[in-house]
Each structure stands twice: as structure tokens, then as C-alpha cells.
Amino acid sequence: MHKGFKISAILLVAALFGTLLAACGKNGGGKVDVGVVLPTKDEQRWVQDEQRFREALDDTKYNVEILFSQGSSAKEKENVETLINKGIKVLIICPPDGDAAAAAVEAAKKEGITVIAYDRLITNTDAVDYYVTFDSVAVGAAQAQYLVDHMKGGGQPLYLYAGAASDNNAFLFFEGAWKVLQPKIADGSLKIANSSEAEALKDKAELTREEMSRIIGQITTNWDPNEAKNKAQTHLTAASDDLKGDVLILGPNDHTARAIADVFAADSAVTSYVVTGQDADKASVEYILDGKQSMTVFKDVRTLVKDAMNLAVDILEGKTPTTTGSYHNGKIDVKAKQTDVIVVDQSNVKKELFDSGYYDESEFN
Numbered sequence: 001m002h003k004g005f006k007i008s009a010i011l012l013v014a015a016l017f018g019t020l021l022a023a024c025g026k027n028g029g030g031k032v033d034v035g036v037v038l039p040t041k042d043e044q045r046w047v048q049d050e051q052r053f054r055e056a057l058d059d060t061k062y063n064v065e066i067l068f069s070q071g072s073s074a075k076e077k078e079n080v081e082t083l084i085n086k087g088i089k090v091l092i093i094c095p096p097d098g099d100a101a102a103a104a105v106e107a108a109k110k111e112g113i114t115v116i117a118y119d120r121l122i123t124n125t126d127a128v129d130y131y132v133t134f135d136s137v138a139v140g141a142a143q144a145q146y147l148v149d150h151m152k153g154g155g156q157p158l159y160l161y162a163g164a165a166s167d168n169n170a171f172l173f174f175e176g177a178w179k180v181l182q183p184k185i186a187d188g189s190l191k192i193a194n195s196s197e198a199e200a201l202k203d204k205a206e207l208t209r210e211e212m213s214r215i216i217g218q219i220t221t222n223w224d225p226n227e228a229k230n231k232a233q234t235h236l237t238a239a240s241d242d243l244k245g246d247v248l249i250l251g252p253n254d255h256t257a258r259a260i261a262d263v264f265a266a267d268s269a270v271t272s273y274v275v276t277g278q279d280a281d282k283a284s285v286e287y288i289l290d291g292k293q294s295m296t297v298f299k300d301v302r303t304l305v306k307d308a309m310n311l312a313v314d315i316l317e318g319k320t321p322t323t324t325g326s327y328h329n330g331k332i333d334v335k336a337k338q339t340d341v342i343v344v345d346q347s348n349v350k351k352e353l354f355d356s357g358y359y360d361e362s363e364f365n
């Protein structure tokens with residue numbers, strides 16, 4: 001007994017000492033090499049990114065600090081300033097608002113820091129050096145293709161939802177989805193149930209950013225499940241019975257898709273629904289297993305983290321990072337490294353998410 005206690009006390013002291021050392025930085029004096037700033041802790045998506053970063057840090061000799069902006073661009077700016085003061089050389093940043101983040105990255109740039117936009121592009125500034133991202137247009141196209149593959153046609157009701165207009169990805173997702181859905185809307189197989197702006201543009205194969213803005217303005221969830229739920233309720237209250245029955249729903253991500261699915265499931269005039277998502281949130285994996293959400297687009301965060309960290313290390317070691325393309329951010333072309341995505345539904349959830357070791361199957365029912 002006593003011996004065990006002694007050993008665990010020693011372990012505890014060692015662990016505390018370890019934490020202290022980590023907090024001070026591997027090179028002492030609180031210096032940090034790479035700063036990571038993530039948008040919010042309120043969504044599983046970003047909590048998972050943090051966790052995957054922490055796992056990746058075991059393999060690096062560099063000091064990395066991760067901060068969260070809690071949806072606030074002011075907090076984000078503060079985080080970046082904190083990291084600047086700690087001497088970072090590279091900033092990896094995913095903004096709550098792509099335009100508003102310009103001030104924060106411009107401050108970093110002034111100090112000679114290399115800026116990597118992570119998953120979400122920072123827009124309308126020249127202070128972004130690199131962008132690591134998933135193929136977000138492909139995400140939207142995959143969601144739409146899933147709906148088309150499961151459609152019954154004959155003017156079947158289609159409910160559209162989008163992400164936050166402050167997130168450039170919301171446009172990329174919608175652009176990808178529209179490309180696939182538009183021909184089916186134009187030929188009458190699908191009928192838009194909840195957006196007069198989209199209905200008015202149904203014959204246009206390609207939309208301008210301004211046209212997409214008008215549609216997203218009507219169908220945005222702001223990435224907020226409460227807003228998604230309220231909108232879905234409003235839409236179903238307004239919908240006549242011919243816009244119910246078997247319906248298709250473009251759910252922009254898992255967090256909002258679950259909220260929307262719950263509303264549609266509760267409406268007795270909705271006979272069946274197909275709803276999309278993305279992120280492979282654990283709660284949505286559960287929904288898919290239970291038949292409450294139809295699909296998700298799996299974006300392997302481990303790959304994104306690896307790409308971001310490899311880029312950062314190349315920069316720290318004075319090498320030129322390899323990129324695979326570029327994205328225009330409204331001001332400049334930002335060199336980008338892009339990663340593919342995988343469609344997951346009941347038929348392959350086991351293979352893609354459990355057998356691959358992404359999640360532990362025993363955590364699910």
C-alpha cells in the first residue's frame with residue numbers, strides 16, 4: 001500500500017514537473033515557436049482539431065501553443081498579440097470571421113511571422129502566406145450528390161441550409177452544392193422549399209459571390225444549431241403540405257444538421273427525410289448509426305494538422321514548403337495545400353471511422 005502510494009506520489013511530482021517544463025517551453029523562458037489560434041471550443045470540430053494538434057506535438061521538438069478565440073475577432077486579435085509577445089515565428093490560424101481576422105494577421109506579419117490560414121481562408125488582406133485546407137467545394141458537391149443519388153424526383157421538396165457568411169468556406173460549400181443541385185432544380189426534379197432567392201436564380205448554373213450572398217443570407221445557420229433549429233421550424237411552419245412528404249435537406253455541417261434533422265423528424269407531415277452533414281462529429285456518427293442523419297463528409301483532421309505542422313516546420317528550418325495550388329482571397333492568391341474528403345453513411349461508417357482508427361468503436365452504441 002505504502003509503496004504504491006510512494007510511487008504514485010513520485011509520478012505525480014514528475015508529472016507536475018513535466019507540465020511546468022512544458023508550460024515554460026522546451027527551450028525555457030516561455031518562448032513559443034508556433035502559435036495556433038482556433039475559432040471556438042463550442043463545437044466538437046475545433047475541440048477535435050486541438051486534440052489532434054496535441055497528438056501531433058509528441059513528434060516535434062518545437063514549442064507550440066494553442067489558443068481559442070470563442071467566436072470573437074477581438075479575442076482572436078488578443079490571442080495573436082499574446083503569441084507575438086512569446087516570440088512565435090509561425091502562426092497557424094482559423095478565424096471566426098475571415099475578413100475581420102485581417103487585422104490580427106497583419107499585426108503578425110509586421111513582426112516577420114509567417115501566417116498559415118488553417119481550414120478557413122483569411123480574406124481581403126495580403127498578410128496570409130499559406131492556406132491548408134480540405135477541398136471545400138468537393139464537400140458541398142458530395143453533400144449535393146448524396147441528395148441527388150437519393151432523390152425521388154417529381155418536384156421533390158428541397159430545403160437548403162448554409163454556413164455563416166463570415167466564413168469563406170460557407171461560399172465554397174454552397175458553390176459545390178449548387179453545381180450539382182442546380183440542373184435538377186432547373187429540370188423540375190427538385191423544388192426549392194425555403195429560399196425565394198435561390199428559386200429566382202434556379203436557371204443560373206454558376207452564381208456570383210453576390211448572388212450566393214443573397215441566398216446564404218436567407219438560409220444561413222451561422223454555424224449555430226439554435227439558429228438552424230429556429231429556421232427549420234419557421235420553414236416547416238410556413239410550408240404547405242405539398243412541400244412536406246419525402247424531403248431532401250442540404251445540412252451544411254453535422255452540428256447544425258442534427259438540429260435540423262430533429263425538427264423535421266418531429267413534423268408528422270414529413271414522411272421521410274435525407275439530410276447531409278460534414279465533420280464526422282461523434283454525435284453525428286451516432287445519428288448515422290441510428291438512422292437520424294443520412295450522411296456526413298469525413299474530413300480527416302489528422303491530415304490537416306500534419307500538413308499545417310509540416311509547413312510550419314519547413315518554415316522554421318528555412319525550407320520552402322510544397323503546395324498544391326492556390327486560392328484567391330479577394331486580394332492575393334494564397335498558396336495552398338489541399339486535402340480530399342470522404343463520404344460516410346451507414347454503409348461504410350465502420351470501415352472509414354472505426355477500422356481506420358479515427359474513432360474507437362466502443363464509444364458508440
Ligand code: BGC
Pocket residue numbers: 043045119120163167169170223253254278279
Ligand atoms: C469548417 C467546418 C465546420 C464549420 C463550422 C467550417 O469552416 O470547414 O468543418 O463544421 O466551419 O465550424
